[in-house]
Amino acid sequence: MKGSNQLPEWENFGELFVKGILWAVGNFLLVLIFIIVPLLIVGGGVLYLSKNPNTGMILIGLGMLLMVLFILPLMFYLPLATVNFAKRGFLGFFEFVEVFNKFSLEYIIxxxxxxxxxxxxxxxIQLPFVILKFLLIFANPKLPYIVDVVIAFINSFVGFFLGIFQYRVFAKYYKKKE
Structure with missing residues (x-):
């Protein structure tokens, strides 16, 4: 956010840990805000199933449709809200007008x-391991589990750097739109 091309230093782990917890809580609350209405409708539909199955199924279907319609904007909102959180603190997650104003066709693309x-x-990155896992199934049914552990380790490592790449791209876009 400060215009530097270098990653920040990993100092003061206590502060970083607290920011990580705040980030997780903010993301959880945003997900809750975006999907509470569809969840309530689905829940009502489930409760209604025993009394009137047709109405219950309609409510469940409507709730699921709304869930998809609410999750799409959430997917686009979360990256910019995270950047806004990094810039303005915890309440930056909930500055809906500020974040939605940064949406554009350029951002969607x-x-x-x-x-x-x-x-x-x-x-x-995963393809060679998936092929190896498939081949090992014929050698010994227990060997693919070892490949699963390797894949999980590699996914954690690669996912970390892909996450940095992702948020770096969105932070640069955010800064350009200020």
Whole structure:
């Protein structure tokens, strides 16, 4: 956010830990805000199933449709809200007008490109291990579990750097839109 191309130093782990907890709480609250209405409708539909199955199924279907419609804006909102949190603190997550004002066709295209790039990198990295796992199934049914552990380790490592890449891209976009 400060315009530097270098990563910040990993000092003061206590403060970083607190910011991480605040980030997780902010993300959880945002997800809750965006999907509370669809969840209530689905819950009402489930409760209604025993009394009137048709109405219950309609409510569940409506709730699921609303869930999809609410999750799409949430997917686009979260990256910019995270950058706003980094800039303005915890309440930056909830500055809806400020964050939504940064939306544009450029942002949507950027978001889609980032998702595609991350997906391709992840698939290319995982493909050899998936092939190895498939081949090991025939040798010994227990060997693929070892590959699963290796894949989990690699995904954690690569995911960390892909996350840095992702938020770096969104932070640069955010800064450009200020």
């Amino acid at each position: 950027l978001f889609i490109v980032v998702v595609i790039v991350i997906s391709i990198i992840s698939m290319v």
